[in-house]
Amino acid sequence: MTENTTDRPQITKKFKCPTCGNIATYAGAPGERIIVTCTSCGSKGRATLSGTTTPTIGFSTNGNAIEVSHLKKMFGDFAAVDDISFSVKKGEIFGLLGPNGAGKSTIIRALCTLSRPSAGSATIAGFDIVKEDSKVREHIGLVSEKMIMYEQLTARENLKLFGKLYNLPNAALNKRIDDLLGFVRMEKWADHKISTFSTGMKQRINVIRALVNEPEILFLDEPTLGLDPQSTAEIRELTRRINVENGTTIILTTHIMVEADILCKKIGIIDHGKIVALDTPANLKKLVSGTDSTAFEIEISNLEPHMMSSLQSLTAVKSLHQEDPTHIIVRANGNDSFDVIVDTLRKDGAKILMVKNLEPSLEDVFLHLTGREAREKVTENAPSQMGGHGPHGRRKAKRIR
Amino acid sequence: MSAKNIARHSFWICWKDLLEFSRSKLRLVMLIAMPLFMMLMVGFIFPSGSSISDTPIALANQDTGSQGNTFVMVLNTINNNTGMMDLHTATDFDDIKNMLQNAEVNGGIIIPENFTSDILSGKQGTIIIVIDQSNPQMSATIQAVLSKTIEAMGQQMAVQKLNITYQLSETQATSMVTPYKVQSKGIIPGDSTNYFQFVAPGIVAMIVMMALMTGLPHAISYEKDMGTLDGMLAAPINRLSIILGKVMAQTIRGMIQGFLILILAVLLFGVVIEGSILLVIFLILLSVFSFVGLGILITSFTENEETATMVMMTLMFPMMFLSGVFFPLQQMPWYMQGIAKFLPLTYATTALRKVMVLGADASAVGTEIVILVAFGIILLLIAVPMFKRAMSK
Numbered sequence: 001m002t003e004n005t006t007d008r009p010q011i012t013k014k015f016k017c018p019t020c021g022n023i024a025t026y027a028g029a030p031g032e033r034i035i036v037t038c039t040s041c042g043s044k045g046r047a048t049l050s051g052t053t054t055p056t057i058g059f060s061t062n063g064n065a066i067e068v069s070h071l072k073k074m075f076g077d078f079a080a081v082d083d084i085s086f087s088v089k090k091g092e093i094f095g096l097l098g099p100n101g102a103g104k105s106t107i108i109r110a111l112c113t114l115s116r117p118s119a120g121s122a123t124i125a126g127f128d129i130v131k132e133d134s135k136v137r138e139h140i141g142l143v144s145e146k147m148i149m150y151e152q153l154t155a156r157e158n159l160k161l162f163g164k165l166y167n168l169p170n171a172a173l174n175k176r177i178d179d180l181l182g183f184v185r186m187e188k189w190a191d192h193k194i195s196t197f198s199t200g201m202k203q204r205i206n207v208i209r210a211l212v213n214e215p216e217i218l219f220l221d222e223p224t225l226g227l228d229p230q231s232t233a234e235i236r237e238l239t240r241r242i243n244v245e246n247g248t249t250i251i252l253t254t255h256i257m258v259e260a261d262i263l264c265k266k267i268g269i270i271d272h273g274k275i276v277a278l279d280t281p282a283n284l285k286k287l288v289s290g291t292d293s294t295a296f297e298i299e300i301s302n303l304e305p306h307m308m309s310s311l312q313s314l315t316a317v318k319s320l321h322q323e324d325p326t327h328i329i330v331r332a333n334g335n336d337s338f339d340v341i342v343d344t345l346r347k348d349g350a351k352i353l354m355v356k357n358l359e360p361s362l363e364d365v366f367l368h369l370t371g372r373e374a375r376e377k378v379t380e381n382a383p384s385q386m387g388g389h390g391p392h393g394r395r396k397a398k399r400i401r
Numbered sequence: 402m403s404a405k406n407i408a409r410h411s412f413w414i415c416w417k418d419l420l421e422f423s424r425s426k427l428r429l430v431m432l433i434a435m436p437l438f439m440m441l442m443v444g445f446i447f448p449s450g451s452s453i454s455d456t457p458i459a460l461a462n463q464d465t466g467s468q469g470n471t472f473v474m475v476l477n478t479i480n481n482n483t484g485m486m487d488l489h490t491a492t493d494f495d496d497i498k499n500m501l502q503n504a505e506v507n508g509g510i511i512i513p514e515n516f517t518s519d520i521l522s523g524k525q526g527t528i529i530i531v532i533d534q535s536n537p538q539m540s541a542t543i544q545a546v547l548s549k550t551i552e553a554m555g556q557q558m559a560v561q562k563l564n565i566t567y568q569l570s571e572t573q574a575t576s577m578v579t580p581y582k583v584q585s586k587g588i589i590p591g592d593s594t595n596y597f598q599f600v601a602p603g604i605v606a607m608i609v610m611m612a613l614m615t616g617l618p619h620a621i622s623y624e625k626d627m628g629t630l631d632g633m634l635a636a637p638i639n640r641l642s643i644i645l646g647k648v649m650a651q652t653i654r655g656m657i658q659g660f661l662i663l664i665l666a667v668l669l670f671g672v673v674i675e676g677s678i679l680l681v682i683f684l685i686l687l688s689v690f691s692f693v694g695l696g697i698l699i700t701s702f703t704e705n706e707e708t709a710t711m712v713m714m715t716l717m718f719p720m721m722f723l724s725g726v727f728f729p730l731q732q733m734p735w736y737m738q739g740i741a742k743f744l745p746l747t748y749a750t751t752a753l754r755k756v757m758v759l760g761a762d763a764s765a766v767g768t769e770i771v772i773l774v775a776f777g778i779i780l781l782l783i784a785v786p787m788f789k790r791a792m793s794k
Contacts, residue, residue, distance in 0.1 A: 112631075112635045113634075113635065113793075114631055114634050114635060114793075115793070116793055134637045135637075137635055137636055137637035137638075138637045140635065142631065142632070142635040144628055144631050144632075145628070146627065146628025146629075146631075147628065147629075148628060148629050148631060148632030149629065150417065150421055150629060152420070152421045152424040152425065153417065153420060153421060153424075157417075157420065161413055161414075161416075161417045162632065162636065164409075164410070164413040165410055165413060165414075165633065165636040165637075165638050166636060166637065167406070167409070193424070209632070213636075
C-alpha cells in the first residue's frame with residue numbers, strides 16, 4: 001500500500017495488532033498514514049508513522065471497529081440522516097434504536113457502502129466507506145430488512161453463491177458452509193429449497209449467509225422483524241453467540257426495546273435522523289429517573305405502621321409512601337439498598353409477598369427522548385426512497401393517515 | 402486480476418440466474434412455447450403470397466345470353482381444380498351488398514346484362530368485381546386473384562378464337578395474344594419464395610433482442626425490489642460483474658430460444674439455411690453485443706420492476722415492427738425507413754437474412770457487422786457509467 005520513495009526518509013515502527021496482540025514492524029515515510037496488515041492474523045488497520053520513538057500501540061482505529069463522523073444523507077432536501085457521529089468498539093454489540101423512519105436503515109445502508117453519504121465520513125475496520133468501499137465490503141456482513149436469499153435455490157446453493165462472490169476456494173467454502181449450517185443446526189436442510197422453509201428457518205440461513213466471509217463487522221437491520229416469539233428468541237441467541245464465539249462486532253437496528261436492552265452494550269437512540277442519546281442501557285435509564293435511586297414496589301400482607309417508620313429511618317431510603325393497605329413504594333439510593341430494605345422489614349416481622357423493581361425500562365427512556373408527538377409531521381416529509389421499509393415503513397403510515 | 406475476478410464473479414451470478422430459471426417449470430415450458438407460438442403466428446397470420454382458398458364469393462349472372470353461361474361454366478371448372486372460392490349465387494349488386502354486409506361472402510362477381518351482346522358485337526365484355534372496403538387486405542387479394550383468373554380466362558378464349566378462326570396452332574395463338582412471358586429465377590436453388598424463409602432470420606434476431614431488453618431490466622429490478630441485489634452490492638465485487646453475469650444468463654436464454662426457432666423453422670416450415678451456421682451464430686452473438694447497452698441503459702434508468710416493464714414495452718414494439726422483421730423495409734414510408742436506420746435490430750435482421758437465406762459470406766455482411774459493433778460500443782460507453790452510478794445512489 002505504501003509508496004516507498006527514495007528521496008524521503010524511511011522510518012520503521014512497531015505496531016501491536018488489536019485483534020491478536022502480535023507486534024510487527026512496518027515501514028514508511030514519517031508522519032504517513034499507512035494501511036497495515038497484521039502478519040499473524042491478517043486483520044487490517046490504519047496506522048500513523050508518527051515521529052516519536054515510542055511504539056504506537058494498536059492501529060489508529062483505537063480499537064474502534066466503526067467510526068462515524070458528521071455523517072449526513074439527504075433525499076432531496078430531506079435529511080434522513082442528519083450530522084451523526086458515533087463510534088463502535090471492536091467486539092461490541094451496538095444498538096441503533098429508533099422509531100420507523102428515524103434513519104436507522106439509511107445509516108446502515110451508508111455504512112455498508114450501498115449508498116453514498118451526502119456529507120461527512122465514516123470508517124469501517126479502518127477503511128473509508130467512500131474511498132475504500134471495496135475494502136469495507138470485504139470486512140462486513142449484512143443482514144438487511146429484506147432477506148437476501150434466492151427462494152428457488154437451496155440453502156447450500158445460496159451460501160455457495162455468496163462464498164464465491166468473496167472468492168472463497170471450493171474446499172474452504174464447503175467447510176465454511178458446513179460449519180455455518182452446523183452453527184444454526186440446519187445441516188439437515190442444506191439441500192432443501194429456501195422456499196420450503198419457515199420464516200424462522202429462512203432468517204437463520206439469512207444470518208449465516210452474511211457470515212460466509214467471516215466478517216469483522218456484522219450489520220443486522222431489524223433481524224427479528226416479523227418473526228414469531230420462538231424465532232425471535234432464536235435469532236437473539238444467535239446474535240449473542242456470533243458476538244461471543246467469533247468476537248464479531250455487531251451493529252443492530254431495532255425498535256424493540258427489550259431486544260436492545262438484552263443484547264446491546266451501547267445504544268444510540270435515533271430520531272429524525274439525529275442521535276438523541278448514546279450510552280449504555282443502564283445509563284440511558286438513569287436519564288429518566290434523573291438519579292441513582294431505584295424504586296421498589298413491595299407487597300406486605302401484615303403491613304403495620306412501625307414497619308413504615310423503620311424504613312423511614314434508613315439513610316438509603318429517599319421517599320416512602322403507602323399505596324393501599326398492603327402495598328408500599330420505596331425509593332432508595334445505593335446498590336445495596338434492596339438488601340437493607342428487605343432485612344429491615346424481615347426484622348420487623350413483615351411477611352413480604354412480592355417485591356417489584358420499578359426501574360424505568362428502555363421504553364420509558366425511548367418515549368422520554370423521542371416523545372409521542374410530531375410523528376405525523378415526519379410522515380408527511382418522508383420521501384419515497386426511505387430505503388427498504390416495506391409494509392412496515394412510513395409509506396403505509398402515510399396512507400392510513 | 403481484476404478482469405479475472407469480474408469474469409469469475411459474473412460466472413457465479415450467471416450460474417445462480419440459470420439455476421433459478423431451471424427450477425421454474427413454467428419458465429422452462431415458456432422457453433420452448435414462446436418461439437413455437439411466434440413461428441406459428443407469423444407463419445399463418447401474415448399473408449403468404451396472393452392466394453385464397455375456400456373464400457366465399459357471391460356470383461350474380463345477370464346476362465341472359467350464351468357468353469355469361471360459358472363464363473360461369475369455365476369459372477366453375479377452374480374453381481373445382483383450385484378450390485379458391487366457395488361460390489354463392491346472387492341476383493344483383495344490391496343482393497351482393499347485403500351478403501357482404503352480413504359477412505356471408507368476402508366479395509362478389511357480377512356478369513352484367515349486356516355481357517353477351519357486347520362480346521358478340523365485337524366489344525369487350527365487362528365483368529364487375531365487388532369488393533369489401535372494410536377489409537382492404539382481403540379485398541386486394543380477391544381483386545388480384547379474380548382479375549388474374551378472369552384475365553387468364555379471356556386469354557384462353559382469345560387463343561381458342563384464333564385457333565378456330567385462323568387455324569393457328571395453340572402456341573402461335575398464345576404468342577400472339579400474350580407476346581411476353583415472365584419467368585422468375587431466384588439466386589438460390591428452389592423457385593418459390595417462402596415467407597418463413599423471409600421472417601425466420603428476423604425472428605431469431607428479435608427473440609435474442611427481447612431476451613436482453615426484457616430479461617435484463619427485469620432481472621435487475623426484480624432483485625432490487627426483493628432486496629437481494631443489496632447482497633451482491635455489499636460484497637466486494639465490481640458492479641460490472643453483476644450486469645455481466647445477468648447479460649450472460651439472458652444471452653444463454655435468448656440463444657436457446659433463437660436456436661429453437663431455427664430448428665422449428667427448418668423442421669416444420671421448410672426453411673433452408675444457406676449460409677454458414679458458424680457465421681449465423683457469430684451474427685447472433687454480435688446482435689447481443691449491440692443490444693446489450695440498451696438493456697443496461699433501461700436498467701439504470703428504471704427504479705422498479707413495473708417501470709422497467711413499461712419502458713421496455715414502449716421501446717420494444719416500435720423496434721420489432723420498424724426493423725424489417727415482419728415486413729420488408731422498402732414497404733415503409735421514407736421517414737419510417739429513416740427511423741429503422743437507427744435501430745440495431747435492422748442491421749442484425751438484414752445480416753442474418755443475407756447469410757441464412759442468400760448464403761452470403763462474412764464479407765457480404767461487412768457493413769452490417771461494422772455498424773453492429775459501433776452500436777454496441779457507443780451504447781455500452783453510455784450505459785456502463787450510468788449503471789455504475791445508478792448502483793451507488
